[in-house]
Amino acid sequence: MNAPPDPIYRIILWVLVGDVVLGVCLALAGEFIWPSAVLRYTGAGLALLAGLLYLFFRWLGRRQGGREWP
Numbered sequence: 001m002n003a004p005p006d007p008i009y010r011i012i013l014w015v016l017v018g019d020v021v022l023g024v025c026l027a028l029a030g031e032f033i034w035p036s037a038v039l040r041y042t043g044a045g046l047a048l049l050a051g052l053l054y055l056f057f058r059w060l061g062r063r064q065g066g067r068e069w070p
Contacts, residue, residue: 009061016054023047 026043030036 006061009057012057013054013061016050016057019050020047020054023050 023043023046027040027047028043030039030041030043
């Protein structure tokens, strides 16, 4: 079994997961609770950007660590 990666990568990944969840909540609130296009697009943009950064840091962690990790 491989050793876990540097803890900073785990922290970054958890923060990005939280950003995705927050962005989805904002987008849904802008759609259903407060009908606001700005809130809807801001939430969707935050979720999309955080999701892309999440994938980037997963790729970077695997590349730098040279090991498989979940």
